[in-house]
Amino acid sequence: MAQAKRKKKFFDVEMPIIDKQTQLQAYELKELDGRLIKYDLTRLLRGKSMLIQLKVKVEGEKAIATPRNIKLLPCFLKRMVRKGTNYIEDSFSTKCKDAQIRIKPFLISRRKVSRAVRKALREKAKEELINYVKDKTTETLFEEILKNQIQKPLSLKLKKIYPLSLCELRVVEVEKEL
Numbered sequence: 544m545a546q547a548k549r550k551k552k553f554f555d556v557e558m559p560i561i562d563k564q565t566q567l568q569a570y571e572l573k574e575l576d577g578r579l580i581k582y583d584l585t586r587l588l589r590g591k592s593m594l595i596q597l598k599v600k601v602e603g604e605k606a607i608a609t610p611r612n613i614k615l616l617p618c619f620l621k622r623m624v625r626k627g628t629n630y631i632e633d634s635f636s637t638k639c640k641d642a643q644i645r646i647k648p649f650l651i652s653r654r655k656v657s658r659a660v661r662k663a664l665r666e667k668a669k670e671e672l673i674n675y676v677k678d679k680t681t682e683t684l685f686e687e688i689l690k691n692q693i694q695k696p697l698s699l700k701l702k703k704i705y706p707l708s709l710c711e712l713r714v715v716e717v718e719k720e721l
Contacts, residue, residue, distance in 0.1 A: 556580070556599055556606040560685055561587060567599070567606070576601040580608055585616075588689070592619035595685075610685040612716030620649060623709050629656050632713070633665045639676045639684060642720045646672055648697075649713040653706050663704050671700055681717055688712055 553566040554575060561584070569575050576599060584593040593615055597608035624630050631650040636643060648668045652661075675693065676684060687693050698710035 554606055556608050558582065558597055558608045560597075560610055560682070560689070561595070565608075572601055572604070572606060575599045575606050579611065584689070592616035609682065610717075612714065613685060613688055613712075614716075615649070615711055615713045620711075620713070623651055625708075627655060628652055628708065629654075629661060631661045631664050631668075633669055634714075635669055635673075636718060637673045637676055638721070640678060640680045642681050643718045644676070644681065644684070645714065645716050645718050646676070646712060647714040648672065649709070649711045650701065650707050651709040653708045656705055660705050664701055664707075667701055667704060668697060668710075671697055684715070688715060 549570050551568045551570055553568055554572050556565050556567050556575065558565065558580075561582070563582075565580065565582070567575055567578065567580070578599045580597045580599065582595050582597060584595055585591070593613060595613045596611045598611045599606050599608050620630075629652045631652070632647065634645065634647045636645045638644075650664055650668065652664075672693075675697075679687075684693075694710050694712060698707055701707055701710060
């Protein structure tokens with residue numbers, strides 16, 4: 544006996560963090576639950592090459608995508624690092640209001656600097672970010688990264704140690720939800 548073939552349909556998925564909608568293909572809406580979407584934000588951020596990964600949650604008849612991680616692409620960072628400058632990287636895990644997150648700041652100095660200055664910049668950036676993040680939710684955190692509301696004040700605070708040509712968060716990802 545032949546079985547009737549099921550046909551895949553497109554379902555609308557809302558991405559409220561960037562005020563956009565996309566469509567995903569599945570047999571039923573319930574199948575979309577837990578699926579990951581990668582979205583390129585380069586056009587949205589005027590040339591700052593950034594990828595965002597969103598996780599789909601189905602609530603009733605609606606599918607809503609919430610951000611899981613955000614990454615700056617290596618091609619953008621390579622373009623920013625010039626000859627005669629130093630870059631400072633770090634990676635640490637910290638807690639925010641509703642999750643454990645990993646943050647990887649990326650700083651570029653204007654000139655070559657000593658190791659002591661690089662260490663001071665790295666430690667100050669880590670301290671400032673941990674203090675800033677501890678009372679924020681992941682949702683507001685990702686929104687502020689997209690609006691550059693974390694990077695700009697951080698750059699101004701680090702400027703007192705040594706002026707920077709670039710202050711970005713290379714990776715911000717949710718490790719586990721609390």
